[in-house]
Amino acid sequence: MITRSKLNTRRIKQQEDNWTMAPSTQHYWIVSIPTENSSRGDVFQSLKSRIASSNRDYAEVSTFPIPAFKIGTLDSLVSQSEELAKIDAQFEGTVLKVVDVMKGVLQGDDDKVREQCVVNDRPVDSYLTSFSWSTTRYRTTLSIPELSSTLTKEMTSLDIDLRTKYSQYQQAKGNLLTIQRKQTGNLSTRSLEGLVHKDDLVLESEYMETLLVAVPINDQKDWLKQYETLAPMVVPRSSSKVAEDDDFALYNVTVFKKYSHQFSQKCREHKFVPREYKYDENALENSQKEQKQLGEQEKKLWGETLRLARTSYSDAVTAWAHLKALRTFVESVLRYGLPPDFVSVIIKPYHKQEKKAKKELDSAYSYLGGPAFSEKKSKSRKADDDDAAIGALEVEYSPYVFYSMVV
Structure with a gap:
């Protein structure tokens, strides 16, 4: 029998392994399960026990509260579901672009990049695992299309602003490198200013x-x-x-x-x-002045770009998380029906435990997909034992609402 102290020791060890072995990105899953006349607390604890218990310690599970939004017709929900899927892919791309800008500014230093990847001055993990809908920023009195439009406008605006600033920084950096190259190299290529009298x-x-x-x-x-x-x-x-x-x-x-x-x-x-x-007797002095000015401009734009990238990352992840909540709500209503009564959670699988956690969830909630899904999973169980890309988990159909974020 596993005692509580042994369980705590095991989880601490698992978290340490997750910290030291995890790649630079972390997977998060947003899952919703219908209550089916059970209390929300019981459904949450049941789900948690499947992947975060003494004998199945595969992940951390936290609540992911989603407010009730205005619901239109079934046809409108189907249309909104398709549109939100497209927007979701765009948002993911924008977050990746922001990280790429950080890498460009910080010369590919992953440790420094991760230091800048915070949300509202908090680690991403802390923000996502304690997520709550920002009603002041995104009013729930708005319709689902209005909310998605607001989120899209925010994301598009920050993408354009960051692209513009990064382009300015790259231009300044290129100009500085050009004039610096003139001062280096051998006598067949370098500037002759200061050498010829x-x-x-x-x-x-x-x-x-x-x-x-x-x-x-x-x-x-x-x-x-x-x-x-x-x-x-x-x-x-x-x-x-x-x-x-x-x-x-x-x-x-x-x-x-x-x-x-x-x-x-x-x-x-x-x-x-x-x-x-x-020959120009002032050429050397002018060149030195130009190099100094370009250096100051490059340094200034470097700081501005990094600050904007940090802010953009925070805003982009915030918008993406809210879009995931919106998408989860719409899909849950489409799958589980009205009135909306489901439990939504965010799951942080431990490194190299993703497949085990997903299999446990599929096993526990396969009944939501009906007999056909259970039969299909049984036939494909052997194939599932082979390694597969984690990114394919969301592409596969799940009997419950399942979305992933990689940040």
């Missing part, structure tokens, strides 16, 4: 100009032997080394403007790299 160039000449060429570090002797003969009208002994790194040496050379293009072409044929450069 006025004395290295022939300026303000009507007929001559100074070209700059990046020469591979091991080909400098070839350069010095050949540069005077690469094209006509190259000024003899006009080339000198301006700068050097591990890969290239930067040389200047004076040629007549008439043959500049031909000289550059010959350089490329010999694997010397001509560099485009126009």
Whole structure:
């Protein structure tokens, strides 16, 4: 016989395993069961005992209270059920997009992303397992289509706002990276500002100009032997080394403007790299100012985007949970009839216990699907023993109302 202390120890161990082994996302199931002349408390305890008892400790079970909404005709409920299913998929996509934005801003750091994934400054788990309908935000005096429309408008608005802000951040980040790249790399690609001085160039000449060429570090002797003969009208002994790194040496050379293009072409044929450069005594200072401004802009937008993503996540999960409640109500009325009398719960299955919990629920409530469902489940029991994607659980028909959230 399992004592209460042993049971508590077991559950603590299970929760610790769930914490250390669980993936970055958590599955939640929203389930409703008809009362069938029993008290709500008895139905809740019966359901809970199936998957959260001493011998079936597969999940945590909490109440998921749903208010009574205005009910129209049966045809309208069927139409609303179909529409809510479409909206549900859209909401899930939006939540995933918000998380993707967080990952982009936080450079894929999953731990930091999870820190930002809170709802009203509470952990998601705390919010969902103690969910209550926000009557101040979503008045129950409104019809079901009006409520779903309100939720959709909220979700669409936050999606657009976050997309716009994230696009601005990405643009600022791209501009900063572009100017930073100019300051890195070897002499064949990097910016020459600050490396080339006025004395290295022939300026303000009507007929001559100074070209700059990046020469591979091991080909400098070839350069010095050949540069005077690469094209006509190259000024003899006009080339000198301006700068050097591990890969290239930067040389200047004076040629007549008439043959500049031909000289550059010959350089490329010999694997010397001509560099485009126009001297500006203020270029380095201007570049540094621009980089500083872009850095400040990127930092500012980084903070704004992260804050908006955090707020958007909170609002998106809130709207999604309320939509799930609305969808659960509509489906429960369609399945169990009027007046609406059912118990709704939210289930948090432990890591790697999802299939066992689902099988227990199916076994306990298969009668709600009628004899055909029970027979079908019996025939497919062997196939069910194979591993299957958890995400397919909601796609399969359940004899009771069953929806999932993955956050």
